[in-house]
Amino acid sequence: xxxxxxxxxxxxxxxxxxxxxxxxxxxxxxxxxxxxxxxxxxxxxxxxxxxxxxxxxxxxxxxxxxxxxxxxxxxxxxxxxxxxxxxxxxxxxxxxxxxxxxxxxxxxxxxxxxxxxxxxxxxxxxxxxxxxxxxxxxxxxxxxxxxxxxxxxxxxxxxxxxxxxxxxxxxxxxxxxxxxxxxxxxxxxxxxxxxxxxxxxxxxxxxxxxxxxxxxxxxxxxxxxxxxxxxxxxxxxxxxxxxxxxxxxxxxxxxxxxxxxxxxxxxxxxxxxxxxxxxxxxxxxxxxxxxxxxxxxxxxxxxxxxxxxxxxxxxxxxxxxxxxxxxxxxxxxxxxxxxxxxxxxxxxxxxxxxxxxxxxxxxxxxxxxxxxxxxxxxxxxxxxxxxxxxxx
Numbered sequence: 001x002x003x004x005x006x007x008x009x010x011x012x013x014x015x016x017x018x019x020x021x022x023x024x025x026x027x028x029x030x031x032x033x034x035x036x037x038x039x040x041x042x043x044x045x046x047x048x049x050x051x052x053x054x055x056x057x058x059x060x061x062x063x064x065x066x067x068x069x070x071x072x073x074x075x076x077x078x079x080x081x082x083x084x085x086x087x088x089x090x091x092x093x094x095x096x097x098x099x100x101x102x103x104x105x106x107x108x109x110x111x112x113x114x115x116x117x118x119x120x121x122x123x124x125x126x127x128x129x130x131x132x133x134x135x136x137x138x139x140x141x142x143x144x145x146x147x148x149x150x151x152x153x154x155x156x157x158x159x160x161x162x163x164x165x166x167x168x169x170x171x172x173x174x175x176x177x178x179x180x181x182x183x184x185x186x187x188x189x190x191x192x193x194x195x196x197x198x199x200x201x202x203x204x205x206x207x208x209x210x211x212x213x214x215x216x217x218x219x220x221x222x223x224x225x226x227x228x229x230x231x232x233x234x235x236x237x238x239x240x241x242x243x244x245x246x247x248x249x250x251x252x253x254x255x256x257x258x259x260x261x262x263x264x265x266x267x268x269x270x271x272x273x274x275x276x277x278x279x280x281x282x283x284x285x286x287x288x289x290x291x292x293x294x295x296x297x298x299x300x301x302x303x304x305x306x307x308x309x310x311x312x313x314x315x316x317x318x319x320x321x322x323x324x325x326x327x328x329x330x331x332x333x334x335x336x337x338x339x340x341x342x343x344x345x346x347x348x349x350x351x352x353x354x355x356x357x358x359x360x361x362x363x364x365x366x367x368x369x370x371x372x373x374x375x376x377x378x379x380x381x382x383x384x385x386x387x388x389x390x391x392x
Contacts, residue, residue: 010035028066048086068106113151133171178216208246242273251279260288311354315341322346325380329354329364332389343381349374353390368392 003021010020020040029049040060049069059079068088075095083103090110098118106126114134121141133153137160144164156176164184173191178198182205189209199219208228215235224244231251239259261273273293282302291311299319307327312334318341325348332353352364367389368375375383383389 010037173211245273247273247275247278249277249279250275252281252283253279254282254284255280256284257288258284258286260285260290310335317341320346324348326350327352331355332384332387335384337385343378343384346381348380351380351389 006020006022010022020037022037022045023041023043024045025042026046027050028046030047031051032047032055033051034054034056035052036056037060038056038058040057042057042060042062042065044064044066045062046066047070048066050067051071052067052075053071053073054075055072056076057080058076060077061081062085063081064084065082066086067082067090068086070087070090072095073091073093075092077100078096078098079100080097081101082105083101085102085105087105087107087110089108092110092112092115094114095112096116097112097120098116100117100120102125103121103123104125105122107130108126109129111131112135113131115132116136117140118136118138119140120137122145123141123143125145127145127150128148129150131151132155133151134155135152136156138156138158140157140160142165143161145162146166146168147170148168150170152175153171154174155172157180158176158178160177160180162177162180162182162185165182166186167190168186171191172187172195173193174195175192176196177200178196179200180197181201183201183203185202185205187210188206190207191211192207192215193211194214195212196216197220198216200217201221202225203221204224205222206226207222207230208226210227210230212227212235213231213233215232217232217240218236218238220237220240222240222242222245225242226246227242227250228246228248229250230247232255233251233253234255235252236256237260238256240257241261243261273290275293275295275298277297278295278299280298280300280303283300283304285300285303285305285308287307287309288305289309290313291309292313293310294314295318296314296316297318298315300321300323301319302322303320304324305328306324308329310328310330312331313336315335315337317338321342321344323346325346327350328348329352351367353367354362354364357363369392380389383392
């Protein structure tokens with residue numbers, strides 16, 4: 001229970017005793033602007049609708065406190081304990097929440113825009129409808145959380161644990177998620193326009209129908225991820241790992257896939273990729289490893305595949321019209337194409353035929369063999385269809 005002497009000190013502004021005992025105190029609607037409550041005991045206190053703007057609540061114990069509708073703008077809450085606190089519709093704009101304990105706290109409809117939440121524990125917190133636009137959420141713990149109707153536009157979630165997190169009606173546009181753990185996360189249909197997912201772990205994540213236009217996915221781990229019908233127009237996937245990913249009917253128009261699947265830590269080269277019906281028009285696939293990719297019905301019109309690895313390709317009904325195929329590495333016997341595979345106007349000066357040497361290693365031989373000779377216009381596609389690439 002509240003200490004009456006400490007309550008008197010609070011209203012006199014007496015700070016001779018910093019660690020005030022105000023547990024279960026009723027301060028509903030009271031103006032406490034700028035108050036100094038460092039290390040105060042406010043467990044189960046009623047601070048609903050109170051004005052605590054610019055208050056110093058660092059390391060205060062607010063376990064189970066009622067702060068619903070409270071004004072906490074620019075408050076200092078560093079190291080505070082807010083576990084099981086009621087922060088429904090609280091205003092926490094620009095508040096400092098570094099290393100705060102928010103386990104099982106009720107943050108529904110709270111405003112945390114431009115807030116700093118470094119190393120915050122949000123385990124089992126209620127986060128429906130909160131506003132986190134422009135917030136700094138560096139290294140937070142949200143594993144297996146459900147984020148529903150949340151605005152995270154321009155938020156900083158660098159290096160955060162979001163494994164298995166369920167994102168529903170969340171705005172992640174321009175959000176920084178670099179180096180974050182998003183394995184098994186559900187991001188279906190989420191807006192990630194211009195988001196930074198550099199080196200993020202998205203292994204087995206669900207990104208189907210997501211908006212990934214202009215998104216930075218360079219170096220990201222997207223193995224076994226579901227990107228079906230996702231829009232990756234002008235996205236940067238340089239040296240990303242898409243082994244085993246589902247990319248059916250996804251859009252990669254003018255995307256950068258340079259060095260795809262060829263980063264330092266990319267392993268399990270036998271995994272397939274599924275690009276069935278994907279839009280890869282004008283995509284940069286230079287030096288990408290597309291071995292064992294299913295490109296049936298894919299549109300690669302104008303794509304740059306210079307130096308790409310294309311062993312064991314399925315390209316039934318694929319459109320390579322106007323694509324740059326110079327310097328590709330392939331085993332022609334492993335290609336599966338048909339009469340509807342379109343090679344009109346492709347640019348292909350030479351290729352590298354892949355073969356096994358006596359030591360059971362892949363080797364590449366230039367074709368045409370003569371380094372001063374190039375294919376004539378249309379010669380590559382003709383020889384490929386006739387199976388006579390190795391005769392020149």
